[in-house]
Amino acid sequence: MNYLALxxxxxxxxxxxxxxxxxxxxxxxxxVLTLSGPNATLGxxxxxxxxxxxxxxxxxxxxxxxxxVLTRDDGGPNPDKAKQLSQELIVxxxxxxxxxxxxxxxxxxxxxxxTEAKVPMVIMNAGTSVITTMSPYIVRxxxxxxxxxxxxxxxxxxxxxxxxxxxxxxxxxxxAEAAFTKGFTDAGGKVVGNxxxxxxxxxxxxxxxxxxxxxxxxxxxxxxxxxxxxxxMKAYGELGLDKAGVKFIGPGDIxxxxxxxxxxxxxxxxxxVFHYSAAATxxxxxxxxAAWKKEYGENSTPSFMSVGAWDGMDAIYYAxxxxxxxxxxxxxxxxxxxxxxxxxxxxxISIDPDTRDIVQNEYLREVRRVGGKLANVELETxxxxxxxxxxxxxxxx
Ligand code: PHB
Numbered sequence: 001m002n003y004l005a006l007x008x009x010x011x012x013x014x015x016x017x018x019x020x021x022x023x024x025x026x027x028x029x030x031x032v033l034t035l036s037g038p039n040a041t042l043g044x045x046x047x048x049x050x051x052x053x054x055x056x057x058x059x060x061x062x063x064x065x066x067x068x069v070l071t072r073d074d075g076g077p078n079p080d081k082a083k084q085l086s087q088e089l090i091v092x093x094x095x096x097x098x099x100x101x102x103x104x105x106x107x108x109x110x111x112x113x114x115t116e117a118k119v120p121m122v123i124m125n126a127g128t129s130v131i132t133t134m135s136p137y138i139v140r141x142x143x144x145x146x147x148x149x150x151x152x153x154x155x156x157x158x159x160x161x162x163x164x165x166x167x168x169x170x171x172x173x174x175x176a177e178a179a180f181t182k183g184f185t186d187a188g189g190k191v192v193g194n195x196x197x198x199x200x201x202x203x204x205x206x207x208x209x210x211x212x213x214x215x216x217x218x219x220x221x222x223x224x225x226x227x228x229x230x231x232x233m234k235a236y237g238e239l240g241l242d243k244a245g246v247k248f249i250g251p252g253d254i255x256x257x258x259x260x261x262x263x264x265x266x267x268x269x270x271x272x273v274f275h276y277s278a279a280a281t282x283x284x285x286x287x288x289x290a291a292w293k294k295e296y297g298e299n300s301t302p303s304f305m306s307v308g309a310w311d312g313m314d315a316i317y318y319a320x321x322x323x324x325x326x327x328x329x330x331x332x333x334x335x336x337x338x339x340x341x342x343x344x345x346x347x348x349i350s351i352d353p354d355t356r357d358i359v360q361n362e363y364l365r366e367v368r369r370v371g372g373k374l375a376n377v378e379l380e381t382x383x384x385x386x387x388x389x390x391x392x393x394x395x396x397x
Contacts, residue, residue, distance in 0.1 A: 025325050026066045029316060030089030031100040032082055032110065035073035038201075042102050042226045042305055045258060046124055047071060049302060049309035052295050053317075060317045065325035067317075070095065074106055077170065077199060082106030083113065090117045096327050097122060097316055102305070104128040104171040111135040118329040120319070120336065124312040125305050128171030129390035132357045133397065137329065139336040139356045141315055141349070142308035143275050145175040145222065146390040148251040151362050151382045152220070152273035153183020156249055160217035162192045163249075166207055166232075167222045169196035175390065176222035176251060184220075192216050202228065204235035211246070212239055218247040225256035225303060230263050237266035247271065252376065255367050258303040260374040267367040267374055273382055275360045276304040276346040279375035288345040307345050315339045315351075348385070355397055357388045 031050060033043030050069060061067065070093055072085040082103070089095045090113055098114060099122040101107040107126035111134035114121040123131065123140040132138050156163060163184055167173030173196065181191050193214040197207050202223070211219045219241065223232050233255075236248050248254070248267075252274025255267050278289060278301050288310065292302045302310075318339055319332045333356075340350040347361045361384045365376040391397070 024064055024066050026068050027097070027320055027325065027327060028093060028095045029067060029069045029097040029099055030086065030093060030095035031069050031071045032074050032085050032089070032098070032106065033071065033100040034076050034102045035071070037076045039076050039102070039224065039226055039228075041258065042125070042224070042303075043073070043100070045303045045306045046100060046102065046309035048292075048296060049306035050313055052291060053310050053313035055295075056291060057313075057317060060321060062321055062325045065320060067320070071100075074102070077103040077105050079105040079109035083109035086110035086113050090119055095119060097332075099312055099316065100124055100309075101126045104131065107131050108134060108171075111138060114138060120329055120332045122312045122316055122336070124308040126172075128175055129388050130171075130396075132355055137333060139315070139333070139339075139351055140358055141312045141351075143304070143358060143360070144388045144390065145172045145251060146179040146388055147275065147360070147386045148273045148362055149176045149179035149220075149222070150183040150389045151386070152249065152251065153180040153185075153189070154187045155183075155273065155364060155382055156180075156218060156220070157184050157187030157189035160189060160247065162190050162216045163218045163220050164211040164214045164216040165191055165194035165220050166211055167194075167196055168199050168202070168224060168228070170199045172224075173197075173222050179389065180220045197223065199224075202231070204232045205239065208232070208235040208239050208241065212241050212244065216246060218249050221248065221250045221254055223254065225253040225305065226259060229254050229256050230259045233263045233266050233270075237264065242266065242269075252276065252304060252365065255365075255376055256303050257376060258301045260367070260376070261299075261301075263374070265374075268369065270367045272365050272376065273362050274304065274365060274376070275362055276307045277363065277365050277376035277378050278302055279370060280345070280347075280363075280378050282345075282347060284343045285345040311341065311344050311346075311349060314341060314344075350385075352387050355388065355391050357391065359385050359387050362386050
């Protein structure tokens with residue numbers, strides 16, 4: 001082999017190496033959700049949204065960048081289990097984003113891990129106001145109970161003189177109770193009684209009976225969406241509160257879209273304030289619903305938790321895209337603080353750069369029959385671009 005031939009071979013080898021595309025880069029996202037137990041439908045609706053988003057938005061990633069979601073089942077509101085799963089995802093699987101978080105206690109137990117490991121944590125559901133203050137690496141794309149229940153209280157005081165307040169006995173329930181009570185009483189309403197219902201295996205009948213005995217004009221309730229919402233709705237109907245003229249009101253968790261078909265006719269006329277309805281007619285929501293039904297069947301309806309997960313993925317993809325696939329936790333947080341989407345299925349959303357919490361519209365809705373099916377019909381936008389009121393009132397960042 002002469003010198004020239006060798007040189008030519010080396011050149012060919014070098015050229016061929018250049019022609020090989022750079023090894024595909026994979027961003028790992030850990031998703032902690034509730035996929036088993038009595039609340040399994042909550043996480044399923046989030047997981048389906050994550051998968052659908054990924055399927056339909058591959059073109060939103062820089063070329064050569066892939067996303068892998070590692071999904072873990074926390075089994076329900078179970079902070080120790082959730083913390084263990086988050087830890088494994090961070091330490092062993094080396095995820096670059098932590099997301100999911102169906103429940104407040106689970107998000108809270110994982111928050112210190114996000115700080116220690118500097119892993120951006122995108123909360124797709126858990127709605128207790130304080131959560132975002134627990135780590136500078138948290139951003140929330142879902143909602144707070146204060147966002148819906150404070151304006152609900154103000155609005156309700158125009159229609160009802162008295163209300164009874166019934167909430168699940170954990171973070172979001174306590175927030176819903178405080179927010180509604182403030183809105184209602186500041187506007188002249190009177191709370192004639194309140195009760196906190198155990199989160200695990202609740203029997204709603206005795207609590208609804210107490211509410212009925214207090215003879216309020218309205219019962220305001222928060223329970224987790226999913227099967228608990230259907231169970232409290234049934235208790236309200238079985239005890240005849242609707243026939244006794246007691247209006248049922250609350251945040252949209254009590255009439256969550258995916259459970260409406262399981263609630264009979266009892267929810268008709270129930271009034272809620274919330275940030276998302278599957279029945280909303282804005283084009284971005286119609287497109288979202290059409291894509292969902294195409295993927296999961298005509299009888300499947302996404303929930304507000306699905307939309308939280310959908311928008312959460314959009315925020316993560318944005319952070320990946322802006323960094324061309326080389327994600328740095330602090331740069332990611334800077335980007336997520338400024339994330340905006342004028343066209344979410346729920347309407348315009350943005351992240352408040354000061355608090356890393358979601359800013360969105362709140363709609364007044366009534367359950368009505370539309371095309372033979374119950375639906376949360378948006379009647380009016382009670383407030384646009386709502387920031388978490390708890391943080392404003394308490395001067396929290
Ligand atoms: C929460 O744990 O923050 C939570 C759970 C279920 C809901 C809303 C909030 O429907």
